[in-house]
Amino acid sequence: MEFNNKELTAELLRLADTDVKRCIQCGRCSGSCPMGDKMDLLPSRMVWELLNGRSEEILAAKSPWVCLSCMACEQRCPKGVSPCAIMEAARLVNIRQQGGNRLNAETLENYPADMPQQALVAAFRKYNK
Ligand code: SF4
Ligand code: SF4
Structure with a gap:
């Protein structure tokens, strides 16, 4: 599905489900991130980008x-x-733009019978939003 910038921002906000307006840009998230030195946009910057509609x-x-x-x-x-939820939302939107990453009842046939129920519930919560 193709979204314009405004719709992408709304979709990211919906999927992340975190109140970016509360961010005070203190930088603690970025200072805590073990992968910060590998990132092009630090966690605090991701929050800022989303707050400003820069999807x-x-x-x-x-x-x-x-x-x-x-x-x-x-x-x-x-x-x-x-910020973690924004990272997750960004991954989901990127993958879905490529036409993948949705679960439905039919796809359950492909899962192993011994798959833990918790994994199934977690997968639906994560991929069905
Ligand atoms: S999201 Fe990061 S920068 Fe914003 S308030 Fe929380 S720790 Fe501070
Ligand atoms: S969840 Fe991701 S962005 Fe947040 S601290 Fe861990 S590695 Fe960094």
């Missing part, structure tokens, strides 16, 4: 692909913002 910069960034999803940024944020 194209977010989607062009390499940072989401080196993010470890360790959630250290979210843990250290004094305002309850989750």
Whole structure:
């Protein structure tokens, strides 16, 4: 599906589901990130970009692909913002623009019968938004 910049920003905000308006740009998230020296846009910068509707910069960034999803940024944020969730949203939007990464009932047939139920629920929560 093709989105314009405004729609992409709305989609990123919807998927990330974190209140970027609360960010005070203190930089604690970036200082906590174990992959910061490998990122082109640090976690605090990703928040700023999303707050300012710069979805194209977010989607062009390499940072989401080196993010470890360790959630250290979210843990250290004094305002309850989750840069980690923005990284995740950026990955999802990028992948979905390529036509992949959606789960539905039919695809369940391809999963192993011994797959843990928690993994299934987590996958639906993550990929069905
Ligand atoms: S730690 Fe939180 S408030 Fe500080 S820059 Fe990062 S997201 Fe913004
Ligand atoms: S979740 Fe990603 S962005 Fe956040 S601290 Fe970990 S590696 Fe860095």
